[in-house]
Amino acid sequence: MDRLPQWADVFLIPLISVLIAFAISGLVIVGIGEDPVVAVQTMISGALGSTYGWGYTLYYATNFIFTGLAVSVAFHARLFNIGGEGQALLGGLGVALVCLAVDWPHWLVALPVAMIAGALFGAAWAAVPAYLQAKRGSHIVITTIMFNFIAAALLNYVLVNHLKPPRAQDPSSARFPSGTNLPTFQDMFSTAETTLFRGAPVNITFFIALIACLLVWLLIWRTKLGYQIRSYGQSEPAAIYAGISPVRITMIAMLISGGLAGMMAINNVMGEAEKLVLNAVEGAGFIGIAVALMGRNHPVGVILAGFLFGFLVQGGAELQFTTSIPRDLIVVIQALVILFTGALDNMVRIPLAKLFTRKGGA
Amino acid sequence: EPAIIYDLGGKFDKSFNEAAYTGAQRWANETGGKYLEIELSSEAQREQALRRFAERGANPIITTGFAMADPVNEVSADYPDTTFVNIDGWIPEIPSNVAMIAFEEHTGSYLVGMMAAMKSESGTVGFIGGMDVPLIRHFGCGYAQGVKAVNPDATIIANMTGTTPTAWNDPVKGGELAKAQIAQGADVVYAAAGGTGVGVLQAAADEGVYSIGVDKNQNHLHPGSVLTSMLKRVDVAVYDSLKAGDALTGGSMQVLGLAEDGVGYAMDENNASLVSDEMKAAVEAAKAKIISGEIEVTAYYTNDSCPVLDF
Amino acid sequence: MDLETLLQVLDSTIRLATPLLLACLAGLFSERAGIFDIGLEGKMLAAAFFSGAVAYTTGTVWLGLLAGIAASLTLSGIHGLASITFRGNQLISGVAINFLASGMTVVIAEDWFRQGGRTPSLVGDARFKPIELPLSGIDIPLIGPIYTDLISGHTILVYLALLLVPASWWLLYRTRFGLRLRAVGENPAAVDTAGINVTGLRFAAVGICGVLCGIAGAYLATALQAGFVKEMSAGRGFIALAALIFAKWRPWHALVACLLFGLLQALSLRPDVVTAMTSFDVPVQLLDALPYILTVVILAGFVGKAIPPRAGGEPYVKEQ
Amino acid sequence: MTAVENQGQPSSAAPAIELKGISKAFGPVQANKDISIRVMPGTVHGIIGENGAGKSTLMSILFGFYKADAGEIFINGNLTQIPDSQAAISAGIGMVFQHFKLVQNFTVLENVILGTEDGAMLRTSLSKARTELERLSEEYELHVDPDELIEELSVGHQQRVEILKALYRKAEILILDEPTGVLTPAEADHLFRILDNLRAEGKTIILITHKLREIMHITDTVSVMRRGEMTATVKTAETSPEELAELMVGRKVLLRVDKAPAKPGKPILEVSNLQVTDEDGVKRLKGIDLHVRAGEILGIAGVSGNGQSALLHVLGGVTQATGEVKINGTPLPLTGPKANGRTRREAGISHVPEDRHREGLILEFSAWENMAFGYHHDPAYQSGLLMNNKAIREDTVKKMELFDVRPPIPTISAKSFSGGNQQKLVLAREIERDPDLLLVGQPTRGVDIGAIEFIHQQLIELRDSGKAILLVSVELDEIMSLSDRIAVMFDGKIMGERLPSETNETELGLLMAGMSGEAA
Ligand SMILES: Nc1ncnc2c1ncn2[C@@H]1O[C@H](COP(=O)(O)OP(=O)(O)OP(=O)(O)O)[C@@H](O)[C@H]1O
Numbered sequence A: 001m002d003r004l005p006q007w008a009d010v011f012l013i014p015l016i017s018v019l020i021a022f023a024i025s026g027l028v029i030v031g032i033g034e035d036p037v038v039a040v041q042t043m044i045s046g047a048l049g050s051t052y053g054w055g056y057t058l059y060y061a062t063n064f065i066f067t068g069l070a071v072s073v074a075f076h077a078r079l080f081n082i083g084g085e086g087q088a089l090l091g092g093l094g095v096a097l098v099c100l101a102v103d104w105p106h107w108l109v110a111l112p113v114a115m116i117a118g119a120l121f122g123a124a125w126a127a128v129p130a131y132l133q134a135k136r137g138s139h140i141v142i143t144t145i146m147f148n149f150i151a152a153a154l155l156n157y158v159l160v161n162h163l164k165p166p167r168a169q170d171p172s173s174a175r176f177p178s179g180t181n182l183p184t185f186q187d188m189f190s191t192a193e194t195t196l197f198r199g200a201p202v203n204i205t206f207f208i209a210l211i212a213c214l215l216v217w218l219l220i221w222r223t224k225l226g227y228q229i230r231s232y233g234q235s236e237p238a239a240i241y242a243g244i245s246p247v248r249i250t251m252i253a254m255l256i257s258g259g260l261a262g263m264m265a266i267n268n269v270m271g272e273a274e275k276l277v278l279n280a281v282e283g284a285g286f287i288g289i290a291v292a293l294m295g296r297n298h299p300v301g302v303i304l305a306g307f308l309f310g311f312l313v314q315g316g317a318e319l320q321f322t323t324s325i326p327r328d329l330i331v332v333i334q335a336l337v338i339l340f341t342g343a344l345d346n347m348v349r350i351p352l353a354k355l356f357t358r359k360g361g362a
Numbered sequence B: 001e002p003a004i005i006y007d008l009g010g011k012f013d014k015s016f017n018e019a020a021y022t023g024a025q026r027w028a029n030e031t032g033g034k035y036l037e038i039e040l041s042s043e044a045q046r047e048q049a050l051r052r053f054a055e056r057g058a059n060p061i062i063t064t065g066f067a068m069a070d071p072v073n074e075v076s077a078d079y080p081d082t083t084f085v086n087i088d089g090w091i092p093e094i095p096s097n098v099a100m101i102a103f104e105e106h107t108g109s110y111l112v113g114m115m116a117a118m119k120s121e122s123g124t125v126g127f128i129g130g131m132d133v134p135l136i137r138h139f140g141c142g143y144a145q146g147v148k149a150v151n152p153d154a155t156i157i158a159n160m161t162g163t164t165p166t167a168w169n170d171p172v173k174g175g176e177l178a179k180a181q182i183a184q185g186a187d188v189v190y191a192a193a194g195g196t197g198v199g200v201l202q203a204a205a206d207e208g209v210y211s212i213g214v215d216k217n218q219n220h221l222h223p224g225s226v227l228t229s230m231l232k233r234v235d236v237a238v239y240d241s242l243k244a245g246d247a248l249t250g251g252s253m254q255v256l257g258l259a260e261d262g263v264g265y266a267m268d269e270n271n272a273s274l275v276s277d278e279m280k281a282a283v284e285a286a287k288a289k290i291i292s293g294e295i296e297v298t299a300y301y302t303n304d305s306c307p308v309l310d311f
Numbered sequence C: 001m002d003l004e005t006l007l008q009v010l011d012s013t014i015r016l017a018t019p020l021l022l023a024c025l026a027g028l029f030s031e032r033a034g035i036f037d038i039g040l041e042g043k044m045l046a047a048a049f050f051s052g053a054v055a056y057t058t059g060t061v062w063l064g065l066l067a068g069i070a071a072s073l074t075l076s077g078i079h080g081l082a083s084i085t086f087r088g089n090q091l092i093s094g095v096a097i098n099f100l101a102s103g104m105t106v107v108i109a110e111d112w113f114r115q116g117g118r119t120p121s122l123v124g125d126a127r128f129k130p131i132e133l134p135l136s137g138i139d140i141p142l143i144g145p146i147y148t149d150l151i152s153g154h155t156i157l158v159y160l161a162l163l164l165v166p167a168s169w170w171l172l173y174r175t176r177f178g179l180r181l182r183a184v185g186e187n188p189a190a191v192d193t194a195g196i197n198v199t200g201l202r203f204a205a206v207g208i209c210g211v212l213c214g215i216a217g218a219y220l221a222t223a224l225q226a227g228f229v230k231e232m233s234a235g236r237g238f239i240a241l242a243a244l245i246f247a248k249w250r251p252w253h254a255l256v257a258c259l260l261f262g263l264l265q266a267l268s269l270r271p272d273v274v275t276a277m278t279s280f281d282v283p284v285q286l287l288d289a290l291p292y293i294l295t296v297v298i299l300a301g302f303v304g305k306a307i308p309p310r311a312g313g314e315p316y317v318k319e320q
Numbered sequence D: 001m002t003a004v005e006n007q008g009q010p011s012s013a014a015p016a017i018e019l020k021g022i023s024k025a026f027g028p029v030q031a032n033k034d035i036s037i038r039v040m041p042g043t044v045h046g047i048i049g050e051n052g053a054g055k056s057t058l059m060s061i062l063f064g065f066y067k068a069d070a071g072e073i074f075i076n077g078n079l080t081q082i083p084d085s086q087a088a089i090s091a092g093i094g095m096v097f098q099h100f101k102l103v104q105n106f107t108v109l110e111n112v113i114l115g116t117e118d119g120a121m122l123r124t125s126l127s128k129a130r131t132e133l134e135r136l137s138e139e140y141e142l143h144v145d146p147d148e149l150i151e152e153l154s155v156g157h158q159q160r161v162e163i164l165k166a167l168y169r170k171a172e173i174l175i176l177d178e179p180t181g182v183l184t185p186a187e188a189d190h191l192f193r194i195l196d197n198l199r200a201e202g203k204t205i206i207l208i209t210h211k212l213r214e215i216m217h218i219t220d221t222v223s224v225m226r227r228g229e230m231t232a233t234v235k236t237a238e239t240s241p242e243e244l245a246e247l248m249v250g251r252k253v254l255l256r257v258d259k260a261p262a263k264p265g266k267p268i269l270e271v272s273n274l275q276v277t278d279e280d281g282v283k284r285l286k287g288i289d290l291h292v293r294a295g296e297i298l299g300i301a302g303v304s305g306n307g308q309s310a311l312l313h314v315l316g317g318v319t320q321a322t323g324e325v326k327i328n329g330t331p332l333p334l335t336g337p338k339a340n341g342r343t344r345r346e347a348g349i350s351h352v353p354e355d356r357h358r359e360g361l362i363l364e365f366s367a368w369e370n371m372a373f374g375y376h377h378d379p380a381y382q383s384g385l386l387m388n389n390k391a392i393r394e395d396t397v398k399k400m401e402l403f404d405v406r407p408p409i410p411t412i413s414a415k416s417f418s419g420g421n422q423q424k425l426v427l428a429r430e431i432e433r434d435p436d437l438l439l440v441g442q443p444t445r446g447v448d449i450g451a452i453e454f455i456h457q458q459l460i461e462l463r464d465s466g467k468a469i470l471l472v473s474v475e476l477d478e479i480m481s482l483s484d485r486i487a488v489m490f491d492g493k494i495m496g497e498r499l500p501s502e503t504n505e506t507e508l509g510l511l512m513a514g515m516s517g518e519a520a
């Protein structure tokens, strides 16, 4: 097949794909009788026009960075972890159990324990599909989908029957003790005169997400383990030749992946809700697939794509406040971005490659 | 500019949220006023919606559903100049800028329970709740007491749709539950299940038995099949709150019962032929006795159980 | 459990199994031809909306059914374009289609009806009505009630779905088309060198999948219920997928799997029955999760191995 | 023995097949370059050529599986468009591919009718095919149970199904791509009887093979391909194996490597009763005994598919086995998690795999990342918790220079190097590890003459520095010129061992065909 320069593969194709997705979304907006220009303006001002908007955009971006990293680590081992949703749900359970277990004196003490618990629960939820893939060849895509549903049912059960405080109506846990409340950007950046990020849920987890990106980058491109993961992902026979155990790499990559997805819980459960609610993940596990795809499985790309999706979600919420465009339009845009950057990649790539070959040949 | 936040299920659930919407529309039509609104689509949006409106200076901010009580409690502290209203919820200590509104659903349900028992030929009636929470048991308990008051030998089949908020919006499941109850002999089915009730009422109409709507007047949905509706005047509560506007004060819990016309049963041309004069007379008599205290309808909340029904 | 209760539960099972069965057969055709389809859910949802919307607008349920099929076929077309023509990742395409349907149905519903993402209730001819089969109500012990309560009194789509089981079996195993379709899912190169058009065959399979998902969706909105509500497919596409694996990609097994999963759904609506049967409280959540758990067990190969079509999930690439 | 120009053939009858100017490229690979060929009806025409010469590609074009970039096809003298296999089948062409195109979980009958069903229902097709199959089986000695599943059949029987498929479609021209590569000698003999029958019936057969014996035995004419080009077409009766070999490899003189006599030392590798069963339950190795001493090269000759790959894989830790393997007197683990490439490397074994694309390299990785492949645990490549990429890059530059890898840029990806340079990368990585034992599979497959010479020199140098080398190659020349001892493998067993000075290609060829040396 015709070859493309790397920059075109990494930047141009996703860019064109996203633009096509946006163009079609624009048509949808026109189709429902709204003004796409107004929509874009609303989204931009709502998501980026104030520290409040930024506070939400970055909050969502934090979620998506975690799930995007989760998907991309698995992807490097050529494993398609579609179970980020369930792993993040379970991570939430782990975080909640830790937060409710003792009356934490200070968030600095609670946070590391909660992080470990979230990661462990997420990893545990990824472990079974990983084991079945590695040892019994069960297709990990199907098993992780199944585990998403099982996780939802499990969480439902635990919340309703065990974590719900007596007499409470809705299925959510008790509020976490105040010693677990993470500092928000409002706490960190407001001065005496001006309140910044007022009420926005973005919190210290954002920085943890960035650190996670750095660590994942180091892991994948700078450590032996990452080298082995990438080797296995590129070619299983070659990996076996080099003495890399497929079973071991499959397990490890999925455990890291599940752990990252589970860590998302410190953002949404510990940082935002400060209690465990049903469906706390809100599709972030699936959006992580799009984030990883668009970000070309690179942490920097994941940050950028996570930010894009954070913007879409927050901007989309604003649409609903100020225009009569339903929030679900954002789901449509997300779908189109996934479709064009993921499944219809070749539709952009093939003509582009032809274009480049023709230019190269001329 | 006031704002309304509808709970999961949406403002067109033909029931609870739609009642709130009706009240708001009435206010808008009468006063020409405008209001902001949003329909929640997930749990995690609750706080953001509250803050978003508070940031924009909306006042008062009216929320429907008990699940909003906790977020309101949280957020209200950050916006002392905004008044928040919550319908159906419960907070241990009500902040001074939060107005809580509750209804005596059990007394309203008692009346429709009486009507169900009088209408039933099989002696078996059904109750289908939405999400399995104390509030809905409260409905069911009042209903059961009403049924038993008319026919102490009556059988009451009670089911809940689910344990999560999706139970408010699952007409398929509602329909299946109704069919199951009808197959067990129920010939009047009371749905206290939000949007799920649409499926219940549909199934009852399909199977040719009677149903009882909830919250809003649902008699028109299937004329001739919906026996009546247990009115819970969320619309009135919303209308009153909007009307009070900036003057609205918080810090207290207001309970609306039969006396205040906060709850009741619906009569209109769609069910006129279904409800005989004797039935009406009996129900009206009971209503008066409840208001006067002569009849005491036990609230489920009293000790988290129902004297005449096991859930 | 008495006969009456049993019949009620089984009756409910049939109603709830029907959309699963239709979607499962849909997936069977697609996956047998080598195209994995995790977008069954999305196609059903889109079909549910468009069938409800058009049935309401025109007052004719048959037009609704056609609209549902058309909507589902459109999404199938996208899936085919992505996974056959452009040799993209079939799983990602499926994920995208699920998202697309979930968002689009609400956006269009909101624009069209302004009822919070639902259609108005369908009445009269805008719905499929139960059909009383001849002789229903006959008074023979045991057989009478079974015939009247269980077999008779369903909508035409239920009978259609049941008929589709032998029809699918016959099509797959007794016709030229079926032979080729199964072959293309096992070894597309063999089909290609036999002088058959792989692309055309796979598109045909994806098309059948679209039609069946369309019927499944229409059943939800116009037969099981009277109108569309947001997310009304409620994971049935994934349960159908699970049933497909459970059935090891075979039509008759699909019927059994869907009835089993339908029974689980019916039982989760009847906790009283479950409690009576098991004599302890089975959490409804367990019943909800059981289809998925069973599927994982099957996938793990502990209860007979489920071998998917060999060429499944891979685009057919002759030259690089 | 003169090569005849294929244009020079008398045109008394129209050729059954005539190809004119066929070209085909796969991306940068020019698989076929301006190829012309004529095949007369009622003859068996052989095609020989090295791996990757483009034989299969040419036949796939004739069968409509690939589309040629340029060129014309004439069938029985008529210009025929063959855009797809359907057109080829209608033109009376049948093909038995190197890798069979059968649906594994279908029955023989179903495979036979696939694509030529009569009508939309299967019933009539099936019963018709059953009768027809019975007739064909009788006529051509092609007996197979029509109701058996393909996956239950032996390879030989699967091949019969492929031939039956072609005959059922009334093929007048039958193409067989390396049909005997997977057959036992008895099966191969049977196949040749069938081909004889077919020729007697007036059918035209094109036979692709690597085996000169087969060419001499059955064909009427033979074409030689090299690097995508058709170098010659000759009458079989007028040629000899030697001449064909020369045409195939492209040089008159066999490449001889200058080397001093070996000075073997103590045994490094000792193998006894090594057995391997693959995941399909087929025994790949049926009890191998051999040893390699320090300072010598043991060459393993054999037709591919006779267990050489399995042997390399076991010794390299890729697959599990039973038996005993000792290195420097210490037994190696052959099963369990310890039987892997890492422990083999730690034991002093380096491994140049047969298939550099599938195993030896990660094509997407850069040259320097590939230089660490398999040796990523090397302490010299680490700095603390991380890998020392700088050290790896420096090491790579050094080794690339040493092995004259062009271009000597460590940052470009492996897939961007030409085949020869890719092979040099792998060799540099494995040889420079200074192993006690080097396993080398097909070291010069797809490699040009210059590089071959270089690679051969490197191997000799390693030997002279006192290392043991186990060389597996299908190229007899290579085996003859490099080895100090030659073992011939056939059907998972060592058929015999010879000294290069005391044997010749004919004798080795016989051993490779499973015949004992004495008969030669
Ligand atoms: N589908 C393909 N895509 C890309 N390259 C290909 C493809 N098929 C063959 N090639 C390349 O074309 C060249 C010729 O391959 P071909 O299979 O025709 O060789 P061959 O002569 O049959 O070799 P062998 O004796 O090993 O079978 C090789 O370089 C091969 O790698």
Ligand SMILES: Nc1ncnc2c1ncn2[C@@H]1O[C@H](COP(=O)(O)OP(=O)(O)OP(=O)(O)O)[C@@H](O)[C@H]1O
Binding pocket: A003, D028, D406, D407, D415, D416, D417, D418, D419, D420, D421, D447, D448, D451
């Ligand atoms: N796809 C590619 N991208 C970048 N460089 C390439 C690519 N293909 C080949 N090259 C470089 O171009 C040069 C010529 O490549 P080519 O494959 O023609 O070499 P070659 O003459 O066949 O060499 P060899 O004899 O070693 O096989 C080599 O230096 C190679 O590294």
Ligand SMILES: [Mg+2]
Binding pocket: D055, D056, D057, D098, D177
């Ligand atoms: Mg070949």
Ligand SMILES: [Mg+2]
Binding pocket: D418, D419, D420
């Ligand atoms: Mg080359």
